[in-house]
Amino acid sequence: MAAITAAMVGDLRAKTDAPMMECKKALTEAAGDMAKAEEILRVKLGSKAGKAASRVTAEGIVASSIDGGTGALLEVNCETDFVSKNDDFLAFANACVKLVAEKNPADVAALLALPMNGQTVDEVRSALIGKIGENIMPRRFKRFAGGSKLVSYLHGTRIGVIVEFDGDETAAKDVAMHVAAMKPVALSMADVPPELIAVERSVAVQKAAESGKPPEIVEKMVEGSVQKFLKEVSLLNQSFVKNDKQTVEQMLKAANTTIKGFTMFVVARLNSASGVRPVTCTDTDGMKINYDGTNWGVKIAGGAGTSTVTGETSKFHTFGLVFDGTKADNATRLKFRYDGNQQALAYTGTVGAVTNATASTLYIGQDTSSNFLQGEIGEIVMFTRTLSNAELLGVESYLRSHWNL
DSSP states (O other): OOOOOOHHHHHHHHHHHOHHHHHHHHHHHHTTTTEEEHHHHHHHOGGGGGGGGGOOOOOOEEEEEETTEEEEEEEEEOOOOHHHHHHHHHHHHHHHHHHHHHHHOSSHHHHHHHHTTTTTHHHHHHHHHHHHHSOEEEEEEEEEEEESEEEEEEEETEEEEEEEEEEHHHHHHHHEEEEHHHHOOOOGGGGGGGGHHHHHHHEEEHHHTTTTTTTHHHHHHHHHHHHHHHHHHGHHHHEETTEOOOOOOOOHHHHHHHEEEEEEEEEEOOOOOOOOEEEEEESTTTTTEEEOEEEEEEEEEEEEEEEEEEEOOOOOEEEEEEEOOTSHHHHHHHHEEETTTOOOOEEEEEOOOOOSSSSOOOSSSSSSTTTBBBSOOOOOOOOOOOOOOHHHHHHHHHHHHHHHO
């Protein structure tokens, strides 16, 4: 019998996504025959487990666990919303988040190596893949053990928040609900990341410059815009969602409660199916934002442009289609923006000076052939005119702030 090497075990695992020990057992039983070992695993684990790891996990849940001053928040992904409601999947996620809180793994790989019900987490995961028929994978987690009190809030199964606090638990729970609803990016104005402030200042400078006001007025306008942004994205300065007459900070002061920190996980993933159009129009001259299975692109007024942006699926993104028929050529008439940056496009056809799609149907979340978007659209903002660069930056800034990008 051929010797079973680590490389052989690794190759079989890559082909089947089966646990390492199961791969070794199958190779031993098959006397080193890779094809036969794969067959053995498919019989044992179910053919659905094979190559499941290559499929996109487009859905999932956020789970939480708190035991005294120790807790954890965990996101576990699957392929469909149907499986995200499956009892076995939910039990696996809840067992995993308790392990994170109890064992303090360094990362997802360490979590997968922890023992669970006489096996490793990875072995339990692979068996569940074989049973359910979908890829399942813990994506990220955060553990809490800093000495503060903890409270959690789950908005359905897709948004999870843990708040670290001292003081009244009811007030802290209200803050957790507020975070899920308003999605602040930082605890206080001083905690807002400098790179976000830099972007907002750049937007404000461009907007103020277009006003034609004197430099000293422009400077005040810029500073005012930045301060307004900081108040909107910092938790303590936001209007309290349950009483907009007071800020979160004022509510906490009245409750004699201090928030030490908060963490929010949001499941927001997009399937990379070919031909999906989040926005499309029935008219051939109409507007389309399209994904061809590899890259994102846009189309309007008879012309199309494809970017080099690939379908990264782990979070929300901003997409922008800009059409200006007054310009001279494809490159200036049709533009595509992704996460706040204009993308180079490879054009096909001629982008016309006008679009005649005046009486056609506009579809959101599907194309005209009923191919549905497998993901989420948070918000769509449309204008009947071409925006200036400063206005585009302003819209993107709003979306980043509102959706915690």
